[in-house]
């Protein structure tokens with residue numbers, strides 16, 4: 614009987630539980646056994662009680678719960694060769710050669726690496742006597758499907774990552790709440806949101822919440838942004854607006870790479886406009902709580918497809934990333950998705966690329 618491992622890895626995201634539930638039930642429905650690898654790659658390295666079989670009712674009542682009931686972690690050990698070797702040894706000891714990883718860019722990059730080096734690791738484990746030749750022969754490849762679970766929406770291969778929609782709802786609710794107190798006091802609020810190097814959450818929530826000004830990693834402002842921002846806020850006030858909202862992505866920076874933080878912006882407003890702005894750093898409230906309907910649907914659909922893909926995989930099959938494109942489930946080779954994600958992240962940080970974008974009129 615096929616044995617599928619499922620893990621959640623990296624930062625948690627609303628909707629991960631929906632994916633776990635779908636994988637367990639769809640796996641069982643397809644005649645496979647499904648094992649939770651608790652605490653992500655750290656659990657794969659620890660082995661023993663971190664790898665447990667899940668039955669149909671073990672995933673009851675988790676569809677609407679935030680976080681991940683099987684635990685998650687960011688494992689530095691997994692970045693080392695010895696860490697990956699130990700994870701491979703434990704997967705083989707449990708008869709797992711099909712794995713679904715629900716995680717962000719970092720976790721999926723590590724998973725891709727493990728897949729590519731699988732036969733090398735198996736050979737080393739065999740030569741060190743850590744696995745038997747029967748075990749080595751029974752595990753010629755690791756069939757991986759990745760599902761992107763991250764509120765950041767920063768991965769190529771899917772239009773949305775699991776958790777992004779819920780985080781966006783949470784941020785928009787916070788903007789609405791802050792707007793009412795800001796209006797009462799005729800105040801400016803600077804709201805900092807997560808997203809690492811990606812400005813998706815900041816940009817979309819700025820549009821949904823009707824913010825006045827936004828700072829994004831993908832679009833570092835030209836010199837003189839301080840005066841332009843003050844002018845935009847002043848024009849809003851002159852037009853009768855009582856509140857001003859500035860959204861700043863946590864990865865925002867200027868063109869020299871100097872971070873632009875909520876504190877930097879507040880200082881500019883104090884020193885150049887004589888205004889005492891208030892700062893709200895939303896933090897982990899964005900990542901917690903109930904998943905939205907979209908995240909539950911999408912995580913479920915991707916979970917079912919991921920099971921299908923790992924069960925159909927044969928030696929030589931490429932690891933895949935399961936995501937959504939134009940509201941339908943969509944798969945991409947994992948290697949390509951990881952490489953394209955890194956290439957684009959590199960471009961965003963590249964000054965020449967930024968200059969070319971601006972020259973085309975999109976700066």
Ligand code: F6P
Nearest residue numbers: 624717763764765807808809900
């Ligand atoms: O990648 C998800 C994310 O929430 C980022 O937006 C944020 O920068 C980071 O994780 C926070 O990580 P931690 O929970 O480890 O503080």
